[in-house]
Amino acid sequence: QVQLVESGGGLVQAGGSLRLSCAASGRSFSSYVMVWFRQAPGKEREFVAGIRWSDESSRYADSVKGRFTISRDNAKNTVYLQMNSLKAEDSAVYYCAARLSTVVHVTPKVYDYWGQGTQVTVSK
Numbered sequence: 001q002v003q004l005v006e007s008g009g010g011l012v013q014a015g016g017s018l019r020l021s022c023a024a025s026g027r028s029f030s031s032y033v034m035v036w037f038r039q040a041p042g043k044e045r046e047f048v049a050g051i052r053w054s055d056e057s058s059r060y061a062d063s064v065k066g067r068f069t070i071s072r073d074n075a076k077n078t079v080y081l082q083m084n085s086l087k088a089e090d091s092a093v094y095y096c097a098a099r100l101s102t103v104v105h106v107t108p109k110v111y112d113y114w115g116q117g118t119q120v121t122v123s124k
Helices: none
Strands: 005-006 008-012 018-025 032-039 047-050 058-060 067-075 078-083 092-098 116-122
Touching: 005 067, 005 092, 018 032, 018 092, 018 116, 032 078, 047 067, 047 078, 058 067
Parallel strands: 008 116
Antiparallel strands: 005 018, 018 078, 032 047, 032 092, 047 058, 067 078, 092 116
16 A cells, blocks of 8 residues: 655745655555645645656756755655745645656646645745
């Protein structure tokens, strides 16, 4: 059974940094893509970043390009989201998701597995 557990959220001032972690278990993820979505109150869940486990090919939303970096640690079965130069509009619950695929899709509904989410709050 696939399990995704996020951690690393918290409260940070604008301009600061946070690193989110998504610990994955239950199978080998070598044929998976792993992504981060976020959802702010009253808004739809939106794509943030994704990575193809096999070759670490990545994709980013325009709103975070140049500020966020997604990576994975094969030995720890963990995906990271390094978030720098945080803005108030980055505040949301961040979710990790996984799908057996070679393509990073930006649509939440195609993802089969989800974590419980971690709250990120950026104060102005």
